[in-house]
Amino acid sequence: MSPRLTLAVAGRVLRQLRRDHRTIAMLLVLPCLLITLLWWMFHDLPGDRFDTFGPGLLAMFPFIVMFLVTSVTTLRERSGGTLERLLSMPMGKGDFLLGYALAFGLVAALQSALAVGVSVGLLGLEVQGSVALLVVVAIADAVLGTALGLFVSAFAQTEFQAVQFMPALVIPQILLCGLFVPRAALPDVLEAISNVLPMSYAVDAMESLRAGSDVGDVWSDIAVVAGFAVVALVLGAITLRRRTA
Amino acid sequence: MPAAVDLSALTVVRGGRRVLSELDLTVPTGQVTGLLGPSGCGKSTLLRAIVGVQRITSGTVRVLGAPAGSRELRSRVGYMTQSPSVYADLSVDENLGFFARVLGVGPDAVARVRSAVDLDEFGSQVVGRLSGGQRSRVSLAVALLAEPELLVLDEPTVGLDPVLRVSLWALFARLAQGGTTVLVSSHVMDEAERCDRLLLMRDGRLIADDTPAAIKRAAGVGDVESAFLALVEQEAR
Numbered sequence: 312m313s314p315r316l317t318l319a320v321a322g323r324v325l326r327q328l329r330r331d332h333r334t335i336a337m338l339l340v341l342p343c344l345l346i347t348l349l350w351w352m353f354h355d356l357p358g359d360r361f362d363t364f365g366p367g368l369l370a371m372f373p374f375i376v377m378f379l380v381t382s383v384t385t386l387r388e389r390s391g392g393t394l395e396r397l398l399s400m401p402m403g404k405g406d407f408l409l410g411y412a413l414a415f416g417l418v419a420a421l422q423s424a425l426a427v428g429v430s431v432g433l434l435g436l437e438v439q440g441s442v443a444l445l446v447v448v449a450i451a452d453a454v455l456g457t458a459l460g461l462f463v464s465a466f467a468q469t470e471f472q473a474v475q476f477m478p479a480l481v482i483p484q485i486l487l488c489g490l491f492v493p494r495a496a497l498p499d500v501l502e503a504i505s506n507v508l509p510m511s512y513a514v515d516a517m518e519s520l521r522a523g524s525d526v527g528d529v530w531s532d533i534a535v536v537a538g539f540a541v542v543a544l545v546l547g548a549i550t551l552r553r554r555t556a
Numbered sequence: 557m558p559a560a561v562d563l564s565a566l567t568v569v570r571g572g573r574r575v576l577s578e579l580d581l582t583v584p585t586g587q588v589t590g591l592l593g594p595s596g597c598g599k600s601t602l603l604r605a606i607v608g609v610q611r612i613t614s615g616t617v618r619v620l621g622a623p624a625g626s627r628e629l630r631s632r633v634g635y636m637t638q639s640p641s642v643y644a645d646l647s648v649d650e651n652l653g654f655f656a657r658v659l660g661v662g663p664d665a666v667a668r669v670r671s672a673v674d675l676d677e678f679g680s681q682v683v684g685r686l687s688g689g690q691r692s693r694v695s696l697a698v699a700l701l702a703e704p705e706l707l708v709l710d711e712p713t714v715g716l717d718p719v720l721r722v723s724l725w726a727l728f729a730r731l732a733q734g735g736t737t738v739l740v741s742s743h744v745m746d747e748a749e750r751c752d753r754l755l756l757m758r759d760g761r762l763i764a765d766d767t768p769a770a771i772k773r774a775a776g777v778g779d780v781e782s783a784f785l786a787l788v789e790q791e792a793r
Binding site for chain 2: 319331397398554
């Protein structure tokens with residue numbers, strides 16, 4: 312692996328994105344609009360439900376969006392022949408994957424900074440812990456989404472199939488992450504499953520930040536999410552084959 | 557001079573079908589070798605095996621003295637796939653610039669290959685808005701970037717107007733004069749005349765391996781297409 316190659320890939324991915332104005336607008340504006348919609352939904356209700364659900368949603372956006380964007384772009388790269396061409400050149404698999412993770416991680420940082428800014432600055436989201444850490448959690452989620460997207464793109468032949476991995480892999484995580492039913496209150500089997508899903512830790516981290524719990528807890532949750540991302544990247548690297556049938 | 561490519565008993569089975577069957581052949585260094593045959597005869601699979609991106613069933617493929625696909629070959633072999641493997645949402649220069657960085661060659665290489673494929677006026681155009689022929693020339697330009705010792709081109713002249721085709725064949729001849737080995741596939745038999753040497757393929761097997769003149773002489777006909785037909789008939793008998 313070499314920084315030159317990793318940066319070349321990251322730079323190219325960002326350049327492709329820069330030419331696609333509509334996608335950029337959607338990446339940056341949609342999360343802000345959705346979080347505003349959530350705030351509005353709870354507006355006439357008593358209590359602080361926006362504060363309860365907001366951080367969880369902030370954890371989900373980057374994960375979902377980056378999962379979708381990455382699985383479709385890397386599928387295009389596989390089916391369009393550019394991946395084969397790159398792998399016949401002096402390009403490391405790790406460089407390819409890290410380049411993608413770096414590019415989309417940067418986009419996610421921007422996306423999360425905006426969404427967190429709107430939530431805390433305009434919508435009055437109450438966060439006891441560090442707002443900057445909120446963004447760090449969001450970036451970790453985004454990298455996880457990117458890594459999983461890279462991995463699943465190996466198992467899809469068409470873009471339709473790639474998009475179907477979202478209900479298969481993402482929605483169960485959203486349902487079981489503790490946002491709808493506290494994880495401890497889930498049936499034992501589901502709780503056990505939720506314990507091995509990365510999104511649970513992302514939402515836990517956000518919850519700790521909201522409640523202002525120990526910063527150490529937040530970092531250990533972030534470490535779990537990052538660990539999942541590394542595993543997904545390694546699995547993704549295994550699916551990149553220089554020789555194919 | 558040792559051969560640039562040396563295959564022995566190469567067999568590729570794909571999806572239960574024998575695409576290449578016990579193929580033995582060599583590609584001489586510093587010449588333009590044409591790989592000709594009808595669509596589906598195994599040309600692309602053979603080229604992919606030489607580049608080292610095809611999983612092979614048995615046999616050996618040696619390229620420039622090393623096993624095909626080995627690390628040291630990755631910047632010494634230029635490969636152009638049949639469908640243009642470039643990024644449709646980037647400009648010509650952005651594509652070339654990216655692949656140049658991957659290959660570790662300077663920005664002057666970008667200008668060199670862009671004019672070699674006659675796309676000087678299109679540097680800032682987004683590839684997706686170019687015609688099919690222009691797109692495949694961008695893909696060809698990428699293969700030329702690292703000034704490879706072996707150039708493997710899968711149907712580079714499909715969809716090009718005759719003037720452009722002539723200019724690309726002239727480019728291949730120039731490259732070969734400079735010592736590059738050029739292996740070009742085509743299903744258009746009249747392009748065969750422009751090659752120093754021909755490999756005629758049918759159903760995953762080699763039916764002729766000689767100079768165009770020798771192939772025509774042996775078949776007693778005036779053009780390569782008739783020679784191909786004569787060879788096929790001979791086999792059937």
